[in-house]
Amino acid sequence: MTGTDGSSPTERSCAGCGEPFRPKGRGRPGVYCRPACRQRAWALRQARAALARESGGPDSDAAVGAVPTDARGWVRILGQLRAQLADPNSELASRPWEHLRLYDGLGDALTALDEATPGGLAWLDRHG
Numbered sequence: 001m002t003g004t005d006g007s008s009p010t011e012r013s014c015a016g017c018g019e020p021f022r023p024k025g026r027g028r029p030g031v032y033c034r035p036a037c038r039q040r041a042w043a044l045r046q047a048r049a050a051l052a053r054e055s056g057g058p059d060s061d062a063a064v065g066a067v068p069t070d071a072r073g074w075v076r077i078l079g080q081l082r083a084q085l086a087d088p089n090s091e092l093a094s095r096p097w098e099h100l101r102l103y104d105g106l107g108d109a110l111t112a113l114d115e116a117t118p119g120g121l122a123w124l125d126r127h128g
Contacts, residue, residue: 016041 011020012029016037023030032038068074081102084090092098114121 011022013019014021014033014037015031017033019033021030021033032041068077081092084092087093110121113124117124
């Protein structure tokens, strides 16, 4: 991807992290700035495909990326997470370095639930 004047490749954004980078001057221009971004994108594609297979849906972003809009849908998703963590043979259970991300994400969700609920989590605890 050289300019018409033979100049160096133009800067583009990494498809993985969004950081700007300059692809190498030979061959097809790169899409990712580092091998780690390429590997992460591959892992996400594999996870989407596996999730689509498990749910019986087509291997598409629309099927995998559907976000629940009601409590019943979220409880179902959290049940799937619980099942994966409880299964010692699951990939997620065998990756303790990912558990901190889950912990942080669940903590953020609890904070949002506390803020969205009149009376907060204390009210839910008393009435649950």
